[in-house]
Amino acid sequence: GIDLSNLIGMLITAFIVVIGIVVALHYLRIGGEAGMLVAQVAEYLPRLIGGIILLTAGLILVALLTDYIGKLLTGLFPKQFVEIGEMLRNLLLIGLIALVVSIALDLMLFTGPLVYPLILGTVIIGAGIFIGHTIVRNIVEDHPEFAAAAPYAKFLLYLVFLMVGLGAIFANFPNTAHVVQNVAWGVAIAVGILLAPVVYTLAKRMAKEVKE
Structure with a gap:
């Protein structure tokens, strides 16, 4: 399986490194078209890494939240309607995943x-x-x-x-x-x-x- 703590740590490290690169490129003041291209890439990189972090952390939180809500719903419904609680949990999971993905794509300008x-x-x-x-x-x-x-x-x-x-x-x-x-x-x-x-x-x- 995926080591989530290691993955999140790597993403945060990458985000910090990208911020450092952006600051360094800002002080280098590269001119011409190459400078404009570098500036655009440097401006976009934090969005990309931030979107990936948001997507990863959001999906983890969604899984935890829907699991908790699913247990509550399963306890509320009678035994013969347990499947309805599971279905509602799965529908909530799908909806929240779609919400997190849409927010992350907006942040990464994937529109x-x-x-x-x-x-x-x-x-x-x-x-x-x-x-x-x-x-x-x-x-x-x-x-x-x-x-x-x-x-x-x-x-x-x-x-x-x-x-x-x-x-x-x-x-x-x-x-x-x-x-x-x-x-x-x-x-x-x-x-x-x-x-x-x-x-x-x-x-x-x-x-x-x-x-x-």
Whole structure:
């Protein structure tokens, strides 16, 4: 595993070294285009190292915070709803990670038309995976007769959130978003056709059980 204390120490050391280099370059007063380039690099380096430090420390704090909140939520919910507490913890984890990443990218000046849609789309996809998994698992636990359809339902839910996430990622690119939308409709129709026999079989089985 990664030695976090060593990693943070190295990042702080790098930050101090970069500050020293920036101060030294300021006093050297290099002229011309080379001087301008050096000045720009020297000005950006603290942002880069600071963003990496913020990202590292932020993710560690997020993991600790969500673990603590997850334990609280697990204790608050009854045993049959423990999965809901776990799902909320995972959703909170995804949201806080996205927040830390966005702040770190802002600090490092990594901005653009694709950055925030990419973060939003990733959050949607990640949240969808957790939500879909939790919903399907709870349904199967309460209604074992749906176990045969569980993989298909899970795949369909994952696919829905995947398409929504991709739509969010490529929101600023209308042509690509249109292609994603068409693909989503095609896949949805195909999945519906594949699910039809499964639904029919389950309905037939349930009707038979009701008669008995």
